[in-house]
Amino acid sequence: MxxxxxxxxxxxxxxxxxxxxxxxxxxxxxxxxxxxxxxxxxxxxxxxxxxxxxxxxxxxxxxxxxxxxxxxxxxxxxxxxxxxxxxxxxxxxxxxxxxxxxxxxxxxxxxxxxxxxxxxxxxxxxxxDLIKDKKSFAAFHVSGGTTDLLYCEPDDDNILKISRIGGSDDLKAGQAIDRCGVMLGLKFPCGQELERLAENSSSSFKIKPSVRGLDCSLSGLENKCRDMIDKGCPKEDTAKFCISYVLESIKAMTKAFYEKYSEKTVIYAGGVMSNSMIRSALEAEQRVFCExxxxxxxxxxxxxxxxxxxxxxx
Missing domain, CATH: 3.30.420.40 (ATPase, nucleotide binding domain)
Known part of the structure; x- marks a missing residue:
């Protein structure tokens, strides 16, 4: 043992x-x-x-x-x-x-x-099997410090050779969620509290994320959430909008990856990907989530x- x-x-x-x-x-x-x-x-x-x-x-x-x-x-x-x-x-x-x-x-x-x-x-x-059979795959690492789309290849020395092929070069998804949460008076880190708040919203939003190919920009999300708060929007709606915007950005980048690469396995990792709203919307065949x-x-x-x-x- x-x-x-x-x-x-x-x-x-x-x-x-x-x-x-x-x-x-x-x-x-x-x-x-x-x-x-x-x-x-x-x-x-x-x-x-x-x-x-x-x-x-x-x-x-x-x-x-x-x-x-x-x-x-x-x-x-x-x-x-x-x-x-x-x-x-x-x-x-x-x-x-x-x-x-x-x-x-x-x-x-x-x-x-x-x-x-x-x-x-x-x-x-x-x-x-991805490691054992030396398969290449994509991984989203989405957290407070990163919003990266990564190409993962087998590597004898480090197990995985990781190349960044896309993501956000400005505000990270976790940062946007935490900043929105702090503005709403939530305790940092805010992901789980923001999710619970968003679950109480019945609103829906038509969101056009700022995505170009495999890259996204999230710098405007903080300002949009601040505007909603300043206008007196319910906290639940602001929380849901924030999470929905991150979701739509990741969905668009995933779609762009499928169009460009032959590998079809995509892993979602990082703290933001523990959000049940994001997970339920993205989960599909060959998309890998964890607890x-x-x-x-x-x-x-x-x-x-x-x-x-x-x-x-x-």
């Missing part, structure tokens, strides 16, 4: 996971970074501070559920596996993984937050990464 520890210290959540490679079951422990009321996130210096405080407790709760010395450690050390990709918050997880690895004699397997999201989606959806807990920030994907690298699965 092999157990793999996963660690992810993103700009939103302190996450740890323990993967049992025999049963392919995962237990998780997470804690959101604290954000002051009315603010739209935390500075990197604050993120590092909070992760440093929270990670021992998160790991302690996790190992209390399944006490063991891990056979492998997977950790995200940067946002993406590309030159210049860097965020200080990931240093906390990397440092912990290096220290623990030195004590137990295990060299950590280091990957990116982005690959972790995609592998978590593959784990949750049961689509390991919400594996779509939001988590450490399952980097645990899976380590297990694959060590030849313990697949």
């Amino acid at each position: 092999s157990k793999i520890l996963g660690i992810d210290t993103s700009n939103y959540t302190t996450s740890a996971a323990l993967l049992d490679t025999d049963t392919m079951s995962v237990i998780q422990s997470k804690q959101l970074l604290p954000v002051k009321p009315g603010e739209k996130g935390v500075r990197q210096s604050e993120a590092v501070f909070h992760h440093t405080k929270q990670l021992p407790d998160v790991i302690g709760k996790l190992m209390g559920q399944g006490r063991c010395i891990p056979d492998g450690i997977g950790v995200s050390v940067k946002p993406r596996l590309e030159e210049g990709s860097y965020m200080p918050c990931f240093l906390v997880g990397e440092g912990f993984a290096d220290s623990l690895g030195s004590v137990i004699g295990v060299l950590p397997d280091k990957s990116s937050h982005q690959i972790g999201h995609i592998l978590a989606a593959i784990y949750s959806s049961g689509r390991f 919400g807990e594996f779509s939001r920030d988590n450490a399952c994907g980097v645990a899976v990464y380590s297990a694959i690298k060590r030849g313990l699965i697949l």
